[in-house]
Amino acid sequence: MTVSNGGALLSLKGVHRHYVSGGVVVRALDGIDLEVREGEVVMLQGPSGSGKTTLLNIVSALDSPTSGTYHFDGELVPSAPAAKKRRRISIPTPHPALRLLTWPPEAVLNLIMWLIFMIPHYLRYTLPRSSKLEKMTDFRRENVGYVFQFFNLLGDLTALENVILAQEIHGGRDKERALQVLNMVGLAGMENRFPSELSGGEQQRVAIARSLAKSPRLLLGDELTGNLDSGTTEQVMKVLVKVCRKEKITAIIVTHDGSLTKYATRVIQMDSGKLVGDEPGGRAALHATMDTAEAVAQAAVGVVEKAVKSVGGLLAGAVSNVLETESEDEEEA
Numbered sequence: 001m002t003v004s005n006g007g008a009l010l011s012l013k014g015v016h017r018h019y020v021s022g023g024v025v026v027r028a029l030d031g032i033d034l035e036v037r038e039g040e041v042v043m044l045q046g047p048s049g050s051g052k053t054t055l056l057n058i059v060s061a062l063d064s065p066t067s068g069t070y071h072f073d074g075e076l077v078p079s080a081p082a083a084k085k086r087r088r089i090s091i092p093t094p095h096p097a098l099r100l101l102t103w104p105p106e107a108v109l110n111l112i113m114w115l116i117f118m119i120p121h122y123l124r125y126t127l128p129r130s131s132k133l134e135k136m137t138d139f140r141r142e143n144v145g146y147v148f149q150f151f152n153l154l155g156d157l158t159a160l161e162n163v164i165l166a167q168e169i170h171g172g173r174d175k176e177r178a179l180q181v182l183n184m185v186g187l188a189g190m191e192n193r194f195p196s197e198l199s200g201g202e203q204q205r206v207a208i209a210r211s212l213a214k215s216p217r218l219l220l221g222d223e224l225t226g227n228l229d230s231g232t233t234e235q236v237m238k239v240l241v242k243v244c245r246k247e248k249i250t251a252i253i254v255t256h257d258g259s260l261t262k263y264a265t266r267v268i269q270m271d272s273g274k275l276v277g278d279e280p281g282g283r284a285a286l287h288a289t290m291d292t293a294e295a296v297a298q299a300a301v302g303v304v305e306k307a308v309k310s311v312g313g314l315l316a317g318a319v320s321n322v323l324e325t326e327s328e329d330e331e332e333a
């Protein structure tokens, strides 16, 4: 279903995600209403256990809301109900008298009872859920890049091969694009190094390049600089916002590092599964200025194009008049 998204790329309405743990309900998300526009770089902050990772998991369709809706670019994002704990099925023990019979043996009887219980469960619940999970995976593949705190690079593959492997998993290798994204994160010339030959910051930049390799519309980071020193964190964040800006990628980045809000266009605070703060970040004004500059530049290009077209039209008209007059003169002669 398509709804009017009012310019928002992400739109969450009344999203709850509850877990039942040891008989207690944990409200990891407790009524989230959130809209994020294309191109925003959002920093998500809040104490441990406030629901930040759960929110990223919902936004990337790794997980589904218990209730509420999530639209991405106006489309309802596929979801699947949380896996139910399988109920213990108590299969009645055959009457002791049956044991005296040589056929059917107890095992066969148990198997028949099991099939009678499990086949409807499989058809009604397991099968539809797995097709919904596939749709969620497709959504993620098409739209989302994820960067984690631990870089998760494969040590036996070079930087370039790590990026290409991610492309292959997502359905197609494109070496030129892989080199382009490595170049964008400032690793030109280091493509053939193994992770052990790169610093922490460089490894995280490979991980960012890997998440960008399939041109996602949404980039998510969960404490992605948590393992880096402050100097390297700055470098990685600078690269990240530059690339997001260049490729028009929307980003949501979880961080507990308050100094990073200068890289954000918007800073959102969470507590106990709720959004408790929403303010412009350090780049808000810069983005707005750049957006305005871009709009002005586009408008100027439009005006110039129109002018060129109309001058071109006038010239073409004049030339064809001359030619027509000449050919009329020739005919008369």
Ligand SMILES: Nc1ncnc2c1ncn2[C@@H]1O[C@H](COP(=O)(O)OP(=O)(O)O)[C@@H](O)[C@H]1O
Pocket: 019, 020, 021, 026, 027, 028, 046, 047, 048, 049, 050, 051, 052, 053, 054, 055
């Ligand atoms: N699979 C799970 N089962 C039960 N409780 C969970 C599960 N995942 C997260 N939680 C709980 O949900 C709350 C939010 O967790 P999380 O989103 O990981 O917080 P944050 O990322 O902000 O630290 C916490 O109380 C956490 O214990």
Ligand SMILES: [Mg+2]
Pocket: 052, 053, 054
């Ligand atoms: Mg977390």
